[in-house]
Amino acid sequence: MTKTRSVSLISVLFLLISLAGISQPSSGSYPSRQMLLRDExxxxxxxxxxxxxxxxxxxxVPAGRDLQLVGHGRVMIGTGKGYEERDIKTGAKVTEVATFDGTIVARRLRNGNTILAGLNWQGKKGIVLLELDQNQNVQRTINYPDFNYVRLIRETATGNFLITSNDRVFEGKPDGSIVWQAQLTKQTKAQHAWQAQRLGNGHTLVSGGYSANFQRFDQKGAFVDSVSGPPVVHPDFFAGFQILKNGNWVVANWQGHGPGHGDSGTQILEYTPAGKLFWSWKQDPKQQSSIQGVLVLDGLDLNRLHIEDAQGQLVPN
Known part of the structure; x- marks a missing residue:
């Protein structure tokens, strides 16, 4: 075979691979990116x-969910008994609350208090939220009795709570009333919707768990569209995500419980709002198994508590 013909065939091969969507899926580049990851x-x-x-x-770290920058160079992680705060640069535990057995998730609020969530908890049916002050005293208890599970919580710009509960996502007021909700589109597996975030246009973005996609819903709770793929990254379970300052969405593509999943899929994915996979990061199978939470630290002040704003982006409180 001549050299010219060989080069031509190689060019055609790369073109076909590109058209098939199985070339390198990333068009962005972040050679200096810093991230916190929760490997479930x-x-x-x-x-x-x-x-x-x-x-x-x-x-x-103990089993649990979520990651949040809470200031003073610390990250808060939820545990089954409350939460821990750890030094971002070293991972060392700085403080913990371990007196609320049955906690599913923890989240720091704008007022500096902490919300813990559990299910059929504290003597109440359904989703139960406890708001703790800085001395761990319960300031209020919020109850949404008609829901059968709770994943993550996000405080909205108006002080309500966006909560995921299996195949549903809802916005609840502190008085326990429901002001908005949506049901994820039907899939072959139970979705276990993970996280919801309100966007600047009033839509709500949800990581759909076993739906292996993002789903968007409008102000009336109607499905708008979904984002996933390509197959080369092995979409399995879309878990914790973050809306970046460039408007893109970075998500943890969890691959399964326990050890031994480090070779499965590409577990950190960044999409544009138009649905294009912009960047991805392949985990080290010698160090990681199945990533459930991600925080991109670039441009964030680690000494400040961060809460999502009306655009869904993390901003210092």
Whole structure:
């Protein structure tokens, strides 16, 4: 075969691969990106610095959900008994609350208090929220009795709560009333919707769990569209996500419980709002199994509490 013909065939091959959507899925580049990851499979907190991998760490933490910057160089993680705050640069535990057995998730509010959520908890049916002050005293109890599970909570710009509950997402007021809700589109598996975030146009973005996609809903709760793929990244379970300052969505593509999933899929994905996979990061199978939560730290002040604003983006409180 001549050299010219060989080059031509290679060019055609790359073109076909590109058209098939199985070339490198990323068009963006973040050589210096820093991330906090929650590896549910190994129950570890990871710090990843792409420019300085010598700073990376992988520390064991209790089982639980979510990640949040809470100021003073700390990240808060929910546990089954409350929450822990850990030093972002080292992963060392700084403080913990472990007196609320049955906690499913924890979230710091704008007022500095902390919301804990549980199910059929504290003597009440359905979803129960406890708001704790800085001395861990219960300031209020909020109850949404008609829901059968709770995943994550996000405080809206108006002080309500966006809560995911299996195949539903709803907005609840502090008085326990429901002002908005939507049902995820039907899938072959139970969705286990993970996180919801209100967008600037009034739509609500939801990571659909086993739907393996993002789903958007309008102000009336009607389905708008979904975003996923391509197959090369093995979409399995869309879990924790963050809306970046460029408007893109970065999500953890969880692959299964326990160890041994590090070779499965590409577990950090970044999409444009138009649905294009803009960037991705492949986990190290020697260090990670199945990533459930992600926080991109670029441009954020680690000494400030961060809450999502009316655009759904993290801003210092």
């Amino acid at each position: 499979g190994l129950s570890k907190l990871n710090y990843i610095d792409l420019a300085h991998p010598e700073r990376n760490y992988y520390v064991s």
